[in-house]
Amino acid sequence: MTAAGTNNPNVDQDPRVTETLERIAASLAAGSEADRYRALRLFIGALGKASGVEDGRGDGSGEEFDVLSKKVRALQEKLASQDDRVAALEAALDHRSAQFQAEQARADKFEKLAGEQRERLEGFPREITTLEDRLRVRGEELGKAQRETEDLTLKLQRLSRQKDQTGDIDGLSRELRKQSEEVERLAKELERTRADKDAEIERLQATLAGERAEAGGKSALTFSEVWKRLASAKPPLVEGHVPPTQQSAERMADLLVVLVQIVDEFDKMMRPFLSKYTALNPRIRTPWDNYAKGQSIQEAVREVLIPSGGRPVGVVNARLRALYAWTHAAVIACDATFESVRPELQSFLLSPAMGGPDPTRTIKQFLRSDGHELFLQHMRQLRSAKLGDVFGRGG
DSSP, X not given: OOHHHHTOHHHHHOHHHHHHHHHHHHHHHHSOHHHHHHHHHHHHHHHHHHTTTTTTOSSSHHHHHHHHHHHHHHHHHHHHHHHHHHHHHHHHHHHHHHHHHHHXXXXXXXXXXXXXXXXXXXXXXXXXXXXXXXXXXXXXXXXXXXXXXHHHHHHHHHHTTOGGGHHHHHHHHHHHHHHHHHHHHHHHHHHHHHHHHHHHHHHHHHHHHHHHHHHHTOSSOOHHHHHHHHHTSSSOSSOTTSOOOHHHHHHHHHHHHHHHHHHXXXXXXXXXXXXXXXXXXXXXXXXXXXXXXXXXHHHHHHHXXXXXXXXXXXXXXXXXXXXXXXXXXXXXXXXXXXXXXXXXXXXXXXSGGGTSSOTTOOHHHHHHTTHHHHHHHHHHHHHHHHHHHHXXXXX
């Protein structure tokens, strides 16, 4: 169809042509863009055949048909390219959606884990408070037993000077032995409670640290985190706002070595003295033997620092507290024994074993009857007794 044909008013006003064009337009509008181009191509081809384009007749409609055919093919290729691009974009969108869902699930998991950690962290103070309450109750029971033991000891000392009350002395002696056994039992239970408390605190801290490392994807504790722990100690050992350096780490390691060596040497130095101080007191001989048979401070620290399967810090803490209790008790007992020399000597000289209040008894008679050796033995027993009293009250 030529330009002249399209501008012919008779053709435009022909109702049949108008109806045909409306039907064609409605048919083209009902399909997709590719279908419209395909139908238009077929229509133009049929129109060209009807007008004699294939036989070389016509006024150039064949050339218009070729141009339109090329445009249709170009549009079809462009449409196919657009379809491929849309498919690629849809695939990328699906991939991004899957990634977003995976990240969302991971975030939900971490949020749930963080909530559980917060709940555990909030429960730790309650557990520590419970352990401290138990420890305080045990300490009160131990103090009460110690006071009762002191009262019985005083009664026994008063009755020991009265020969006609032998039965009461035996009864008090049995009660004193019974009470001493109870004190020893409470002391052991108190020490176990302290060790259990320290071990439980270390276990809870280790559990919390492990869960934090798991949530954060960390496999080991960094020195910066160790530095933060030193800064959060009570009182703080370092300034938290000052970042640590390599030299800080080296000095901290050297400091740990020096402290362990000094404490280990002090422990070994005190053992011979404490063995003599406790030898004459059965009430404290057993707990001292249990301590002396234990491992050294260096061995305990070495087991704590094992990277895999190491023991909790509470083990070293219990050893250090026991060493402090024994040493403090020994110092106080020796000082109290020295201060008691005058009244003890007076009581010893007036005792029936030394002749009583005999004004004719001389120093030579006292020495010949081994009074000085007996008094030395008596003072050693007194020192051991005072050591047991101080140690029983917690050192």
